[in-house]
Amino acid sequence: MIDKTIKNNSKMNVIITKDKVEGGKKAFELVEKAIHSDAAVLGLATGSTPETLYKEMRASNTDYSNLISINLDEYKGLPADHPQSYHTFMQENLFKDKPFKKSFIPDGLGDEDEEVKRYNKIIEEYPIDLQILGIGTNAHIGFNEPGTSFLQETHVEKLTEATINANKRYFESEEDVPKYAFSMGIKSILSAKKILLMAFGESKAEAVHDMLNGPITEQVPASILQTHDDVTVIIDEAAASKL
Numbered sequence: 001m002i003d004k005t006i007k008n009n010s011k012m013n014v015i016i017t018k019d020k021v022e023g024g025k026k027a028f029e030l031v032e033k034a035i036h037s038d039a040a041v042l043g044l045a046t047g048s049t050p051e052t053l054y055k056e057m058r059a060s061n062t063d064y065s066n067l068i069s070i071n072l073d074e075y076k077g078l079p080a081d082h083p084q085s086y087h088t089f090m091q092e093n094l095f096k097d098k099p100f101k102k103s104f105i106p107d108g109l110g111d112e113d114e115e116v117k118r119y120n121k122i123i124e125e126y127p128i129d130l131q132i133l134g135i136g137t138n139a140h141i142g143f144n145e146p147g148t149s150f151l152q153e154t155h156v157e158k159l160t161e162a163t164i165n166a167n168k169r170y171f172e173s174e175e176d177v178p179k180y181a182f183s184m185g186i187k188s189i190l191s192a193k194k195i196l197l198m199a200f201g202e203s204k205a206e207a208v209h210d211m212l213n214g215p216i217t218e219q220v221p222a223s224i225l226q227t228h229d230d231v232t233v234i235i236d237e238a239a240a241s242k243l
């Protein structure tokens with residue numbers, strides 16, 4: 001951990017690590033701590049950010065088979081077995097080595113209304129103890145893009161150009177990136193007892209700054225986390241460079 005004075009006007013607990021690897025180890029410690037103090041439902045995220053955390057989880061001796069996992073989002077229109085689906089991501093990065101008792105991810109092929117209802121019911125039935133989050137370069141969380149109401153539960157979100165652009169690296173071309181996604185809403189995310197957000201790299205520095213020090217506004221979705229009582233933010237030095 002780096003001892004650095006940073007500007008953090010929020011009550012969020014901010015931990016700065018050297019890099020993504022160290023950040024993943026620190027996040028793993030916090031996940032373990034939560035599980036040992038009875039967390040039974042983990043909210044999980046995809047993207048490159050949680051990869052090092054999932055690597056630690058895969059390598060650990062911890063048994064996750066009594067826990068429930070609920071993922072944040074899934075691309076609309078992608079079947080579960082699509083190489084770029086978040087189902088595939090979770091299978092490859094975690095579940096193939098560490099199965100959970102039950103794992104929920106939105107069904108990308110589901111009927112919009114029914115899938116939204118089904119997912120909201122799941123979140124109601126299994127309240128999330130610890131929610132893992134990444135953050136987009138435009139400060140989105142889950143797939144809640146700037147402008148999304150803070151009162152939204154699960155819904156279908158139209159992805160912004162910035163997000164499509166950032167995520168095209170996983171697809172053959174920009175045209176192949178789905179334009180819509182099912183996402184837990186901000187309200188659903190805020191209902192988690194604890195939140196652990198990670199951000200690594202220079203490209204996240206501005207979003208991290210605005211999340212911690214900017215006004216709370218729907219234009220900066222992650223800024224709403226300033227209102228939650230139990231948020232830990234793990235960032236590397238590059239993501240902390242604008243603080």
Ligand SMILES: N[C@@H]1[C@@H](O)[C@H](O)[C@@H](COP(=O)(O)O)O[C@@H]1O
Nearest residue numbers: 046047048049134135136142143
């Ligand atoms: N829906 C995901 C988010 O859950 C993720 O936090 C974000 C950042 O991605 P990455 O971690 O690859 O930078 O973008 C994606 O669009």
